Amino acid sequence: MYRAPIGLVQTSLDGDIEMINPKSAQLLMPFSQDGSLDNLYTLLQDSAPTLRQLAADADPASGIICESLRISLHPEAAPSPSSPILSLSMLRLVDDLLLAVFVDVTLEVQHEQQVLSRKLSEAERVDKLTGLPTRVAALELLQTALDRPATDTRYGCALLYISCNRFKLINDALGYNIGNQLLSLIAGRLGSTLRSRRRDGEVMDGLPLTARIGGDEFAVMLDDLLVPENVTGVAQRILDRLGRPYAIGPHKIYCSVSMGIVVQNRDSGNASDLLQDASLAMEDAKRAGDSRYAIFEPGMRASARQRRSVEDDLQLALAKNQLFVVYQPVVGLQGEQYIDGAIDPCAGMEALVRWQHPVRGVVSPVEFIGIAEECGMIDAIGEFVLDTACRQFMTWQALLGPRAPRKLAVNLSREQLSHPGLAGIVDGILRSSGMPASCLQLEVTESLAAQSGSVLTRLHELKALGLTLALDDFGTGYSSLSSLHQIPVDTVKIDRSFVRYGDTSLHHRILIDATIRVAHSLGMDTVAEGIETFAQAEIVRQLGCDKGQGYLYSKPVVAADFASWLTDTTVASKS
Structure with a gap:
């Protein structure tokens, strides 16, 4: 046991170390402030401050003090090779002795963090309700489209910012379950509208991107427009389709939308700025009434700043x-x-x-x-x-x-x-x-x-x-x-x-x-x-x-x- 590949430490009830194998010495030395390995409780007082109390409260019948308790040299720091993370299992032996088993789980924890990070990244990029890209993913894809050189200067890119009108009232009146079903139906109807548009030959090689960028807000990127002016026809088609009633259970629900449009050449513009400009145009359309679209104009930025100033005042x-x-x-x-x-x-x-x-x-x-x-x-x-x-x-x-x-x-x-x-x-x-x-x-x-x-x-x-x-x-x-x-x-x-x-x-x-x-x-x-x-x-x-x-x-x-x-x-x- 002395030469086991895991750390083994035998202590008294007070934590005084009576036996420690080489692997434990290697694992625990970074935790020692003065270079000594005399008392386990003192050694781990910062990383496992409750260990002494756990030992005192342990069930005499089982003898188990703790199992797979993770301890870190720097508890607040992210796991790294220079900041080891150990798994501690401890039990009480006969003759009032304690046995502590240490295993280095740093790589395991790092792998768990990587898996979690990937899952979070995926969740951040794909909307769980509709299956559409999220705002984060949409911005990345939009920026890629803007950065890609156009094969023909006739082809343009348009961004449509779509907001559901009075969606909160529907949620409040019918409940979140109905609201979520409505959002899913809106996303589906939006997708089918764009697919039919593609069949009509209004785009070349670009594939329309649809994303859910907020609670009741969607974005559509129309890439490779044959004629930039075509965007208004697409916009009106979307308004008409989304404005039709939705049947959910016994409910017949009307939920019109308002839309802001930015038409841009791919060699100009930043994705975040483009989305913001489309949002400003959407707000302008919303103020004009239901089922409207508005095309962004530079003066809308100054108007938005003025409105913000009035709001603050x-x-x-x-x-x-x-x-x-x-x-x-x-x-x-x-x-x-x-x-x-x-x-x-x-x-x-x-x-x-x-x-x-x-x-x-x-x-x-x-x-x-x-x-x-x-x-x-x-x-x-x-x-x-x-x-x-x-x-x-x-x-x-x-x-x-x-x-x-x-x-x-x-x-x-x-x-x-x-x-x-x-x-x-x-x-x-x-x-x-x-x-x-x-x-x-x-x-x-x-x-x-x-x-x-x-x-x-x-x-x-x-x-x-x-x-x-x-x-x-x-x-x-x-x-x-x-x-x-x-x-x-x-x-x-x-x-x-x-x-x-x-x-x-x-x-x-x-x-x-x-x-x-x-x-x-x-x-x-x-x-x-x-x-x-x-x-x-x-x-x-x-x-x-x-x-x-x-x-x-x-x-x-x-x-x-x-x-x-x-x-x-x-x-x-x-x-």
Whole structure:
């Protein structure tokens, strides 16, 4: 045993070494700080600090202290020939002696690390769900394609960045299992679309690369395009195919995509930069609406930096209370006393958010609401506006009595409408502010209200609270007069683009008249937006519009100025 090819050490119960063979001496000497091999516990106090306690706690019946305990000269370091890793097995013998067996497993551990590294590398390069290359692999393959000299300068390379629209809502509503099945179907449909494209002869030798580069994002590289302009035809085909419904179990799921495109010669460009540019174009397409593509333009980089700057400033604005609410009157136009331009100033008001930027001054919501929706801040902003406006409304009720506005209107965004807990949030604000639900009107744009069944469900949940709903910007979205009865709203707000020409265009006047008639027949009232002249006001009043809103009466003003406007404007007096 003394000359065995494995390390053998015999010690006392206190760890004092009584016998050590040459192999153990060779293996353990690197662990000795002073060159001595006197006590095993002292020798291994840094590499196996619990060894003494393991020996004390060992089961007397079996005598086993430890089996294949791995110890390293440098526990925090990666295994290497200069940093040996030993396997220690230890047991208790008769006569209060301990036997330790040491085996050098450095090469074994290194092999395990190499196998694990290969597995991790493979997992890093192949998406387990779809079987497609991952982002890492896609970048490598894309760079290879870009670096390869083109055999003909006519041939180009295009990169398509594809993002699923509202995939998170599908996941939240139907569960991750359905979401994963949907992603697999999207990947399969994408692949079949590209294979059919190849049969149509739109590429030469290049093979389309499809990769999953994010949770619900894919990339397609079209190599050796015969004509770079062909990419738009391919893009539209992908949009059309992926926009069709997916059947998963009892569910019929619609999941459109948005796409960014970069067309590039292979002798220019870096893969990471190309992917980033395609991503910027995709975001631009997403902002334009569903099932769109956008081709990258250099100006998109500057726009992205500007949006990022606004996003950072907006985070600070929320923290430092730089947002505030302004109010625009909604006036009554009908009634025997409301003639010759006279109005009812107490009909209502609309609450709108503004941003007091420390450098840029007052910033319009047009410049930041879209960014707030993209970066997840719109819920906080929406709650701030609703809470502030409800409390201000109740303050005016107490101060002005019958001269106070009778209705408060607040806008809802796309992201707010997608929030399953929206009704609970609104109910909480109504309760905390003491505002009657019947005095609150929430506005949704026509395009949002006509979007999906989930939005309609959310609208019905809000209606159940006792508040009213208004369809904003009517005439600019997807719905029509014939489908107006399908949307659970109480008020139709006629878009300013119709009102602007109501006094000069017969076509616009007919559209306004038709909208008012249909709305009234469905028990809805109407508001004309963007009234700027007495002529416009008189036209919509004569056509039977119930209320009006616009700069003719007042621009949006802060709370103190709104109260002054109410005080100065008498019922049935000319504004």
